[in-house]
Amino acid sequence: MGRGQQTISGDVEMLAGSSPRRDFLRMDKRKLLTVALCVSFLTLVVVSYNMCFETPATSTEAMVFLQEKPFPNSLEEGTNTSSFNSDTNGSDFQVQSNVEGTKNLTDTDNPVTGPTEASAEADALVKDTDASEQEETKEGDSETTTDSSSSISVESSPQVDATVEPPTEIESPNFLTGSPVGNDTSKQNEDDLSDTERSESSVIAMEGPQLTNITSPENPGACDLFEGxxxxxxxxxxxxxxxxxxxxxxxxxxxxxxxxxxYLHWKWQPYKCDLPRIDARAFLSTMRGRSVVFAGDSISRNQFQSLLCILSQAEMPFLKYQSPDDKNVAYVFPSTNFTFTIRWSPYLVHVEEKQVTRSDxxxxxxxxxxxxxxxxxxxxxAPGADILQLxxxxxxxxxxLFLQGGQPIGGHTCDGWETECKEIxxxxxxxxxxxNVLQGILSIPGFTGSVVFRSFSPDHFENGRWDNGGECVRTTPGGVAMHYVTKWMLDIQKEAFKNVTGTLNAADKLRIKMLNVTNIAQFRADAHPNVYRTFQPYSKEHQGFVQKDCLHWCLPGSIDTWNDLLVQSLQDVIHR
Incomplete structure (x- = not known):
């Protein structure tokens, strides 16, 4: 007799031996139990809805959040010339596996109490733009005089081989090493994985919706570099x-x-193909006589320096131009006359700095x-660029304060100067x-190149924000859910990109791409400097509070993958 038949048979026997009064009480209890379960279920649904579903109120919550905890100026701006002319004989990078006594970032016995210079540095982080630039300049100057011969002993991760060897040159006719995109040679080929194997291979699961390959929507069967x-x-x-x-x-x-x-020993693995690393020598040869320009904020500079480091392993470029504040820099690789430029433009639109008198x-x-x-x-x-990343x-x-047609339309965080600013x-x-940027770039006279719009870069502050103890101490990928502000910013970018490209002709559509790194970067809470934006932060000189950076990315590190994705998504442009 099956389980269901046994249950029914038991109910019939029990009912057959029950009195009307007992039967009534039993039915009444069942009704009460049913009502209680329904109420509990509805409560759970309502709570889940409020926690997970993004309502129009999200924008209002984000506004309040950002007004209370904006990012410090110094975490957003570039630093001065010392950053680009650091000592090439930096600290030796030595890795010792299973070193006993090596402290993890999560240790709590580090001496971090007492007033020090680090406290003054942290105070400078929340001051105005000029003060923050001065602080960064001093930091850069001090780094150039610091003894850089110290070796670094580390404990290897049990999950990966932490042995680091000197970079080796790989001769290849292609500017990317490894299997070409489109070959189903990946060890993670999802078609060949059982449910158990898929679960084990996806321990670090993508947080948020899977991305679609917006670089080739006309070919849905192609490998999606952003799913993996x-x-x-x-x-x-x-x-x-x-x-x-x-x-x-x-x-x-x-x-x-x-x-x-x-954090150095992870690679992004698309499900149905491989993402090759850049072959620096072959890439420079392919880009002979051409130019690439990056424009944006300090995260753009972060990515720029990553690609510059990768390419410099094949050939050392010479400095063609450097602005006094070091925010606009151009390098040329002499053997191929390839020019690589970074332009400081944190808003991408025209900005004027003006003095405003508050109500106080x-x-x-x-x-x-x-x-x-x-x-x-x-x-x-732009007219001289073959590839422009924004x-x-x-x-x-x-x-x-925001202006359109030269007239104010409102502002953000109009605290104390409401007479000049309507809060919107x-x-x-x-x-x-x-x-406007995506529409305007293709209309610039003389610009015939390709445009890449790089998506929002997430931060990973945990246990607080940048100014009240927030930190990023993880040592492996994953574990931090995407903040609603990050998803909000990404949604705005994708919406604007889709609306603009939807109106373009076929030729112009091929000239503009979106490099969506947000979800991929969301994994890498382990790849930020944290306290190691400062030299030896736990030394005696830095006892006390040390500013933590969970916004920018360690170099080398996971941001190198952004450039592998960038170059791979530009195959049609590079080989044009």
């Missing part, structure tokens, strides 16, 4: 702080003393952001600015 997972990688990094002199001090996690190197008579500097005018900082360089994000969280938040202005 981070898997252990035994290869050494493509460069180290000893082999690249272009790493800024506050992103040189190796030199600054980060004790773990597990305090004078503050406010950016007047013209959302319908391209920033000449990069627009004037990005903008965190700077829109800052207070500012920044989302509509941000959306309009992106649309």
């Amino acid at each position: 997972s981070w898997v252990p990688d035994t290869r050494p990094p493509q460069y180290t702080n000893s082999t690249c002199k272009f790493i800024q001090g506050h992103q040189d996690c190796m030199k600054n003393g980060r004790p773990d190197t597990g 008579n305090e004078t503050i500097t406010v950016p007047y952001i013209h959302i319908d005018e391209l920033d000449k900082s990069w627009a004037d360089y 990005s903008t994000g965190q700077w829109w969280f800052k207070p500012g 938040g920044f989302s509509d202005a941000y959306r309009t600015a992106i649309r």
Whole structure:
């Protein structure tokens, strides 16, 4: 007799021997139990809905969140010339497996109490733009005089081989090494995985919806570079702080003393193909006589330095141009006359800094952001660029006044200067600015190149924000859910990109792409400098509070993968 038949038979026997009164009480109890279960279920549904479903109120919550906890100026801006001219004989990068006594980032016995210079540095982080630039300059100057001969002993991750060897040259006729995209040679080929194997291979699961391959929507059967997972990688990094002199001090996690190197040994593995690393020598040969320009904020600079480090392993470029503040820099690789440029433009649109008097008579500097005018900082360089990568994000969280047609339309965080600013938040202005930039770039006279719009880069502050103890101490990928502000920014970018490209002709559609790194980067909470934006943060000189950076990325590190994705998605342009 089956389980269901046994249950029915038992109910019939029990009912047959019951009295009417007992039967009534039993039915009444069942009704009460049913009602209680229904109420509990409805409560669970309502709570889940409020927690998981993104309602229109999200934008309002994001506004409040950003008004209370904007990012500090110094975490958004570039630093001065010392960052690009650091000592090439940096600290030796030595890795010792299973070193006893090596402390993990999560240790709580580090001496971090008492007033020190680090406390003063942290105070400077929340001051105005000029003060933050001075602090970064001093930090960079001090790094150039610091003894850089110290070796770094680290404990290898049990999940990966942490042995790091000197970079080796790989001769290849292609500018990318490994299997070409489209070959189903991946060890993670999802068609061949059982349910158990798929579960084990996807321990680090993508948080949020899977991305679609927007670089080739006309070919749905092609490999999607953006669907995959981070898997252990035994290869050494493509460069180290000893082999690249272009790493800024506050992103040189190796030199600054980060004790773990597990974050260096993961690779992004698409499900149905491989993502090859860039072959620097072959890439430079293919790009002979051409130019690439990056424009954006300090995250754009972060990515720029990553690619510069990768390419410099094949040939050392010479400095063609450097602005006094070091925010606009151009390098040329002599053997191929390939030019690589970074332009500082955190909003991508024209911005004027103006003095505004608050209601308490305090004078503050406010950016007047013209959302319908391209920033000449990069627009004037577009005609000479074969590839132009644009990005903008965190700077829109800052207070500012938005103008369209030269007239104010409102502002973000109008605290104390309401007479000049009507509070409207920044989302509509941000959306309009992106649309205007993407539409305007293709209309710049003389510009015939290709455009890549790089998506929002997430931060990973846990246990607080940047100014109240937030940190990023993870040593393996995953574990941090995407913040609703990150998803909100990504949705705005995707919407604007889709609306613009939907109106373009077939030829112009081929000239503009979106590099969606947000979900891929969301995994890598382990790849930020954290306290290792500062040289030896737990030394006696830095007892007390040390500013943590969970926004920018260690070099070398996971941001190198962004450039592998960039180059792979530009195959048609590079081989044109």
